[in-house]
Amino acid sequence: MTETPLIGDLAAPAAGSALSGARIGVVTFPGTLDDRDAARAVRLAGGTAVPLWHAATELGDVDAVVIPGGFSYGDYLRAGAIARFAPLMDKIIDAAKSDAKLPVLGICNGFQILTESHLLPGSMIKNDHLKFLCRDQVLRIENNTTAWTSDYAAGQEITVPLKNQDGQFIADEKTLDALEAEGRVVFRYVGFNPNGSRRDIAGISNAAGNVVGLMPHPEHAVEAGYGPAHTGTDGLGFFTSVLNKLVGGK
Amino acid sequence: MTEVTQKFNIDTVEHAAQTPEQELPWAELGLKDTEFEEIVKLLGRRPTAAELAMYSVMWSEHCSYKSSKVHLRQFGEKVTEKMKEHLLVGIGENAGVVDIGDGWAVTFKVESHNHPSFVEPYQGAATGVGGIVRDIISMGARPVAVMDPLRFGAIDHPDTARLVHGIVSGIGGYGNSLGLPNIGGEVVFDSVYQGNPLVNALAVGVLRHEDIRLANASGVGNKVVLFGARTGGDGIGGASVLASESFDATKPSKRPAVQVGDPFAEKVLIECCLELFKASVVEGIQDLGAAGISCATSELASNGDGGMHVELTKVLLRDPSLTPGEILMSESQERMMAVVTPENVAAFEAIMDKWAVEYSWLGEVTDTGRLVIEWDGEKIVDVDPRTVAHEGPVYNRPYNRPEWLDSIQADSFTGSVQDAGRPQTPEELAAAVVELISSPNMASKDWVTNQYDRYVQGNTALAFPDDAGVVRVDEETGLGVSISTDANGRYSYLDPYEGARLALAEAYRNVATSGAKPLAVTDCLNFGSPEDPEVMWQFAESVRGLADGCQELGVPVTGGNVSLYNQTGGVAIHPTPVVGVLGVFDDVARRTPSGWAEDGQAIYLLGTTRDELGGSEWANLRGHLGGKPPVADLAAEKALGEILVNASRDGMIDAAHDLSEGGLAAALVEASLRFNTGARIGLDELCERDGIDLFTALFSESQARALVAVPRSEEIRFTDMCTARGFAHLRIGVVDAASEALDVQGRFSLPLAQLREANDAVLPKYFD
Amino acid sequence: MPRIVVDVMPKPEILDPQGKAIVGALPRLGFTSFSAVRQGKRFELTVDGEVTDEILAQARNAAETLLSNPVIEDVVNIEVVEG
């Protein structure tokens, strides 16, 4: 007989102190909301979270970057549109495109900022039902070779929270075909398409696989009891993936 | 960065003294003749235009509590020393502060934004959230969650969809953008709220003891600063008579009819205030809400050393055509006022600049005992701030018990015309259960709550549809809090004294059901016009009931809000005292969800069931409102609460759900649907023990009851505890995962899929 | 096919957080010539066939009731665009 899982009980943390040397930057813009949560996820995965301020002109000593969710600059114009022009974004864009291929993960608003920055193709528009929607969402990991998904099995289904108003992923047919052909559709919605996204796409990567963006929130499924009921920690793998890669590759 | 200084025909203090005969539009500003005379007496001359603006808005019902004050005193008078044990800040400040241990404290408060939400549902509801969150920040706390008790007219009324869409998306739009999880609330449909929906918003914040900030201006020479959004003409529509300081009404001004919120500005304000607190650069702080700068300056001054000197042309304006009086009254959102020592000015400015928040230094603290406001060096206000902020009029309004109440109370549901053909056969009872859970009030509220972010901040341990919202306060110790808000307007209509105690009982029970120990209370008292003696009686009775109830349960009221004049066309809403109870967990990991999930666990019903259908959901479905509401037995609530909290702490139960509206039938369905796990239930023993029929067992709304799921290994320990405490408990069934049904044995079996479909379909049917 | 364009703007006296966010961002991108920005909505209603007076009246009516919220917005322009 299993008991109701205790919350905050991390009996089997996924990573040891071996990973704490890896430093993952977490960006804060005015209006960012999930920065503390992303930092907690990095910590729980065993890494060291480094706060990054949008106005900084240097990226500093980080091995990877998470652009968390929220409503940067209120998202009044278009989601992510203003944040994309922050000084720090120039540095992130350069580093992501450089030979070093800085791993970058954009979650929700972070994904929107990455498409506005043209690091990832396509764009997000209003959900087809026009409402903000918060739900526990099943995703399929379609590609487990990216910097952020290597700790999952290909085809694995995970449950993480989804919460947004502008989550409908769109791109023209040619781009969509190319994304599929190149294995760059990294996550797909399973069972229910929550926003009308083309081809059930929940997240994608760039060609090199170091830049990944998705609408759902893995950082909200890293602690039993504080994420989706009865699963809870399915999102931790994003963070252990990149940490293992960083430590392994160093 | 100073704005254009416009030259008006300024009504200075000097001018006022010289022109005692000047006609003033005090009646248009809502002042009674006696109130105006009082102002003249206080000042020893006629007020200036700016002073008139300040007094009129600060002495309004909304700001001065002039009709309710004499009753609200009971919350203070009925508090014992023991109840104050955990109170760090009590009634009177922006929000109360409660000690929850380990150096941590929480502050919470509920407020109304009813009328603005009727006029412009989205912005009205949004700015309601914004306002209550600023109250929490101004205590020095980080806001960590919001809740939204809502009431609408009939679900099928043509105007209801407009209000539901606007209000729900406004609350979500603002709260979600602030990064505050929404962890609970209420949605009630009743035609009494048709032209007068209730939009109450609750916020809770956490802080360390040493971080408590108060709204006072002390330290002569300290600087007064206004920061955040610019000041526009918001919320001064009715005061456009002040558009010309010489009071000629020939120049109508264009002032916004509604206020528009900017959640992004408020989110930045939150972070920037928290940085100010951390750096210890503010001495006192006050949010700007109703009455704007009038309220902030007079309250800060009167709570502090008593004097303040302000230059009003320094205020940054969005609309440069505003007059001094209008600037004082403006209710533009997302603004704060702080008191800063001269040494900290630079540090303060650095933090503002980091967050790109605009600010302007308005003046300084003095020891003159006067609030002096100048416009370009000319004195336009010179008042004793206490007379503005705290010593406004107090009314002892007449009240009397409505004559109609006796006949209403005599008309009990059992035996009424509407009770004819009471469901009895298994088929009828099964149909009745389905009818109940697909009624607007008992239907799933997912359509609403799915529009709210419940995950942000990563500390939400329970939220809808559980009995209470639970958030972790401290990651290291696992300290957490639990909150529920409740009210039942029908109960209060039948008996306002009992109704308030019942609202308290339910919120208390919900918090205990989640596993937390109840500690403190906030309330939002929504009523009709205080000028109607019958409404005033309902109000007086409700306050008396709530104050008595708090005393019986040993939980103090720490703050709240009164909303009067909720009526349309002379017809008042049901008295609706929304009560929020806050509880604490030593270890939030022990929180109890409201549904069972483990096959084979025993299901117990705690408490006694009586024939109590007055004001019930079932009677409501049959169009009956009469009789007496259920009895509020607060001693039993307390005993039940202790059992639930102990059982949770010691791991004796894995699920608990309280019984409230809809009785046992609703609770069984909800506990089964929570994790899609069925149960086998037998009710014959219960009917026999309590001397009731099966219908009453299912639909009565007797209080102090809960369902719990007990692991087999814990049954003896659990029942021993109930026995030792002399609390009625009965094993009524077992969790049966394989059945995928709610099976009331020997009577009926309802597949969970059917129940889910019936429960889920209602709101989408009306609102999608 | 002809379209009727309806332009809706926030009332001048009402706070426009969107315009405010944009006016804050423009100088950071080197666009320094704009002292204020307001953001409104533009609707294009397609008409099958000719735009009669009656249809234009419908558009006007729709603009005032559905497309704008008269409490906070003004319909600033309605015009017919061919093609």
Add this chain to the structure above:
Amino acid sequence: MPRIVVDVMPKPEILDPQGKAIVGALPRLGFTSFSAVRQGKRFELTVDGEVTDEILAQARNAAETLLSNPVIEDVVNIEVVEG
């Protein structure tokens, strides 16, 4: 003071969820003459002083980079409005 108006519309090939919702709502309100609706944005940029060619070029540039996202939107109109 003169303003520069910038109109941005969703690209024709992109399904516009807001336009779709409006086109669904119109007939329910008795407006039956419109076969399609698209919702875009209208920006009004205030210029202190005269609108020079240079300022107009700035506005064009801002419209293409910040005010619209070329993946999903087109700038359909830029014009100067006096007063």
